[in-house]
Amino acid sequence: MLELQAISFGVDESRGKKEILKNISLTVGENKFVVITGPNGGGKSTLARIIMGIEKPDSGRILFNGEDITEKGITERANAGISFALQQPVRFKGVQVLDLIRLAAKKDLSAADACQYLSEVGLCAKDYINREVNSSLSGGELKRIEIATVLARATKLSVFDEPEAGIDLWSFQNLIQVFEKMRETTNGSIVIISHQERILEIADEIVVISDGSILKHGTRKEILPEILGTASAQVTCQFYRGDRQDG
Amino acid sequence: MDKILQTLLEKVASLHEVPEGAYNIRANGQTESRRVTANIDIETRADGSGIDVHIKPDTKRESVHIPVILSRTGLTETVCNDFFVGDGAEVTIVAGCGIHNSGAGESRHDGLHRFFIGKNAKLKYVEKHYGEGGGSGGRIMNPRTEITIEDGGSMEMETVQIKGIDSTKRETVAHLKAGARLIVQERLMTHESQTAESRFDVFMDGEGASANIISRSVARDRSEQMFFSNLIGNAASAGHTECDAIIMDHAKISSLPEITANHPDAALIHEAAIGKIAGEQIIKLMTLGLSEEEAEAQIVNGFLK
Numbered sequence: 221m222l223e224l225q226a227i228s229f230g231v232d233e234s235r236g237k238k239e240i241l242k243n244i245s246l247t248v249g250e251n252k253f254v255v256i257t258g259p260n261g262g263g264k265s266t267l268a269r270i271i272m273g274i275e276k277p278d279s280g281r282i283l284f285n286g287e288d289i290t291e292k293g294i295t296e297r298a299n300a301g302i303s304f305a306l307q308q309p310v311r312f313k314g315v316q317v318l319d320l321i322r323l324a325a326k327k328d329l330s331a332a333d334a335c336q337y338l339s340e341v342g343l344c345a346k347d348y349i350n351r352e353v354n355s356s357l358s359g360g361e362l363k364r365i366e367i368a369t370v371l372a373r374a375t376k377l378s379v380f381d382e383p384e385a386g387i388d389l390w391s392f393q394n395l396i397q398v399f400e401k402m403r404e405t406t407n408g409s410i411v412i413i414s415h416q417e418r419i420l421e422i423a424d425e426i427v428v429i430s431d432g433s434i435l436k437h438g439t440r441k442e443i444l445p446e447i448l449g450t451a452s453a454q455v456t457c458q459f460y461r462g463d464r465q466d467g
Numbered sequence: 468m469d470k471i472l473q474t475l476l477e478k479v480a481s482l483h484e485v486p487e488g489a490y491n492i493r494a495n496g497q498t499e500s501r502r503v504t505a506n507i508d509i510e511t512r513a514d515g516s517g518i519d520v521h522i523k524p525d526t527k528r529e530s531v532h533i534p535v536i537l538s539r540t541g542l543t544e545t546v547c548n549d550f551f552v553g554d555g556a557e558v559t560i561v562a563g564c565g566i567h568n569s570g571a572g573e574s575r576h577d578g579l580h581r582f583f584i585g586k587n588a589k590l591k592y593v594e595k596h597y598g599e600g601g602g603s604g605g606r607i608m609n610p611r612t613e614i615t616i617e618d619g620g621s622m623e624m625e626t627v628q629i630k631g632i633d634s635t636k637r638e639t640v641a642h643l644k645a646g647a648r649l650i651v652q653e654r655l656m657t658h659e660s661q662t663a664e665s666r667f668d669v670f671m672d673g674e675g676a677s678a679n680i681i682s683r684s685v686a687r688d689r690s691e692q693m694f695f696s697n698l699i700g701n702a703a704s705a706g707h708t709e710c711d712a713i714i715m716d717h718a719k720i721s722s723l724p725e726i727t728a729n730h731p732d733a734a735l736i737h738e739a740a741i742g743k744i745a746g747e748q749i750i751k752l753m754t755l756g757l758s759e760e761e762a763e764a765q766i767v768n769g770f771l772k
Contacts, residue, residue, distance in 0.1 A: 295753045313711065
């Protein structure tokens with residue numbers, strides 16, 4: 221389904237090139253629910269953005285359904301069947317929630333149909349559907365709308381960059397159900413960047429990325445006890461529970 | 468009325484046929500047709516300088532359409548129209564000006580609209596400006612609007628100028644008495660080497676008066692825009708002015724919001740922002756499958772909606 225082959229990516233800094241991702245190879249299988257986790261600044265978000273085509277890798281190849289998409293842009297990848305939920309959703313003055321969901325669904329959905337996606341992410345749809353996606357919405361509300369746009373697209377691959385960031389603990393409980401439902405009903409693969417134990421608990425596979433490299437990759441049964449049960453994991457646990465902005 | 472005039476009429480007044488209620492259609496400098504109602508009277512001034520519209524007190528849910536259309540190149544006109552909205556009336560006035568200039572001469576429409584809004588009256592005023600025609604002659608519009616709102620009255624003004632006017636200088640002056648309210652929503656987009664200047668001077672003279680002036684504009688190509696807005700609080704009043712602009716290509720935009728309090732209980736706010744479309748906005752829409760151009764158009768359309 222998705223195959224990353226030897227992906228490297230760096231940024232230019234005053235002290236020279238800083239490597240963000242070092243030779244990452246990863247395969248996400250058909251209908252798999254894969255959670256990518258690891259310390260802040262480890263390169264997880266960058267990897268997600270490389271999958272969507274927002275960043276271009278310095279080297280390596282990306283295959284999607286067997287096709288090399290390394291040189292393809294964001295639009296082409298989106299139309300090929302990749303969706304992406306941004307960690308920090310964007311605001312648009314004048315664009316209504318309904319407009320955004322219609323654009324995502326690629327059809328002129330009725331307001332009632334569009335409302336369904338909002339209800340799925342725990343927003344009382346009628347209160348939101350005609351609102352503008354502007355600064356009157358809170359971070360948590362925006363985040364849910366962002367996730368709703370991905371649901372509306374229903375593509376072969378959905379990538380979520382820290383869906384929990386900016387959402388309070390209480391609301392997050394409901395959001396877990398959204399992902400549980402997606403896991404059961406969606407006919408496609410899901411990649412989630414997350415630090416949340418509850419999300420890790422519903423993963424088929426867990427990938428731990430640290431310092432630009434894959435530290436561990438295996439089934440939930442293999443990985444979860446390791447990262448939750450070891451002494452070294454105590455540090456990791458701290459970031460699982462705390463609030464953070466990932467780099 | 469020929470095809471060109473009909474198209475203009477549709478653009479500026481969304482009219483496909485004769486409108487409901489009172490109307491006065493002015494085409495190429497002359498009254499084309501008119502209808503008055505029991506509550507709304509329209510009269511041509513004796514000197515021919517324009518029309519007077521009288522709306523009886525307590526007239527409810529009626530509308531007046533007064534589109535002006537020009538299709539002859541080289542036609543320059545100045546029109547002065549007065550609107551008297553009686554106490555307690557609640558009406559909508561739709562004005563608009565369309566110019567089709569396919570010749571080399573300059574087509575120009577300068578207008579002065581004066582509104583006298585009675586006590587507790589509510590007016591919604593919609594004004595659209597539109598230009599077309601491939602000629603080298605300029606399409607120029609300079610509207611001036613003067614507003615007086617009596618105690619408790621209100622006016623909501625919507626002005627839209629999206630396409631085809633080469634040069635525009637718009638001025639709006641308002642005087643608000645006690646409890647009077649003015650809301651202005653301005654939408655403006657300029658292309659190529661067009662220039663647009665918009666100026667608001669709003670005097671809040673009575674206690675409890677309030678004004679909210681919101682301008683959203685997009686400047687493309689090499690066009691230039693100037694926005695001035697001055698809110699003057701002469702009494703315990705509340706005013707807010709906001710100018711939000713998207714700048715593209717090689718355009719230039721100046722925004723000069725000004726607030727003046729001549730009373731300790733005048734609460735005034737101004738906000739102004741000019742910026743490019745954020746890269747993340749384009750990226751988000753591209754992740755939904757839109758091309759970069761489609762994403763940009765979507766953002767601009769939403770912004771000016």
